[in-house]
Amino acid sequence: MRILIIHQYLWSHYKGKIYSELQKIVNTHKNDELLVLQTSLNEITRANLGPVDRSIHQYNYQVLVDDYYENIPNTTRARKMLYWVRKFKPDVVNVSGYYEPAMNMVIFYCRMVGIKVIISVDSTEEDKPNIWWKETIKRFVVNRAQGFFCYGSKASEYMLKFGAKPEQILLENNAVDNEKIASIYQEAYPNRDNEKQKFALRPYNFIYTGRLMAIKNVKNLVIAFSKVKNKDWGLIILGDGAEGENLRNYVADNQIEGVKFIEGQAWYNVPKFMAIGDVFVLPSYSEPWGLVVNEAMVCGMPVVVSNKCGSSHDLVKNGENGYTFNPYDTEELAQILLKFVNEPQKINSFGDVSKEVIKKYSPGQVAQEMYSGFKKVLYEHK
Incomplete structure (x- = not known):
């Protein structure tokens, strides 16, 4: 053949x-x-x-x-x-x-x-x-x-x-390359506290990684995060793109505290930054699949994924390893973020389910x- x-x-x-x-x-x-x-x-x-x-x-x-x-x-x-x-x-x-x-x-x-x-x-x-x-x-x-x-x-x-x-x-x-990503993440995790201090991060953090483009809907993630209003939780935005300056200006103009922008990274560095986050969020208006969800799950993270992303229908078990949401509804997303803010013990239990689900992928x-x-x-x- x-x-x-x-x-x-x-x-x-x-x-x-x-x-x-x-x-x-x-x-x-x-x-x-x-x-x-x-x-x-x-x-x-x-x-x-x-x-x-x-x-x-x-x-x-x-x-x-x-x-x-x-x-x-x-x-x-x-x-x-x-x-x-x-x-x-x-x-x-x-x-x-x-x-x-x-x-x-x-x-x-x-x-x-x-x-x-x-x-x-x-x-x-x-x-x-x-x-x-x-x-x-x-x-x-x-x-x-x-x-x-x-x-x-x-x-x-x-x-x-x-x-x-x-x-x-x-x-x-x-x-994705599950073994490689897990290895990079596990090597980086013990240095998590030092890295969080280096970037002046809050104790807990939601994290988005990807290109900063309109279709990625990162602005609505920022708006939803601004409704959380909890000093223990921050938002990491890891990436570059055409919307980067607009997002930074929006955060500054609206005095939204706790948002940390970090420049885009090569794929093999992304798990190192997953190690300083706690809950992964992908808010895209459209995403055929969204392999970064696989990466977050390999790292044992809860995942909050727009229902317009193909992976949300196969990888996200609502209430078990994460949640899906309407990317146009910032109030719905804010309420989902609050589930983790109010019950941080979900992070580990949801992360364990993520690692189990992603094995066959x-x-x-x-x-x-x-x-x-x-x-x-x-x-x-x-």
Whole structure:
């Protein structure tokens, strides 16, 4: 079985771990071969989050263009992807998404020459406003595939709406490098008090980590936090982005105490900052999944996640390891934050549940489900 995966950019450390685990599985089958095409090195919006760490990518891969993804014309992407499809001669191809012209060219070509296609899907119906003609195009593209790797139950629901059959849903999972993140967190935790003193933090802290963009809805998190009014609790905002200055000005203008801004960090430093937080919050208006929720749960943290994030439907057990909320309702979010302020003993008990829930969302498990999916599509859809 010859497997070809086409992905957008090499920077994705979490995908690197999954593909490395998949390579291990492939290596145990002498007639199997894996090749991953990484279209680019990175995307512009993540350029300040650290360089590509090639040591993570322990699998057979080719980088098509040494540039940012946004700088590569669709014609160049399509030409290079199709060159490798013809050169590698795969039995099954896994493409990332169904919304980019170059990826769609690959889908149509493979359909024409009889190569099986699996589409990786991180979109959900609630991601963006659904325009009828765009939905029609999506339906047409989706129905060219024989299988789907979905990042969560909401993504699979979206594919079923487009006409995918239940047996074509081959994966409902998404993972980060659990072992690495847990190791970094555990190494940093003993120095927690010193780091909190260094950043002049309060005894307890809610924490957001991610880009500071309008869609991330961090302002509503700040507004909700301002309603808490408890001197023992602070809010850490870890990240950079276009909304950074506006958020700082809003905090200053409204004299909101206890908010600490910290510049964005490379992925491998984020667990160190999780170690000085107590409750993780992701308030996004839209998030196909939100892998940072996985990271927080690996670190044993309670998670408060917007119900517009795909991961909220699979990872958050309301009242057990966290809560979901309407991202437009700051009062609802404030009341959830107060649950931890009023009962700080929830932090440890909820965190323990988080660590238990996240165990099955591991790179090894995702890789095994992917491999089984490739076999199913190839051998059961002759």
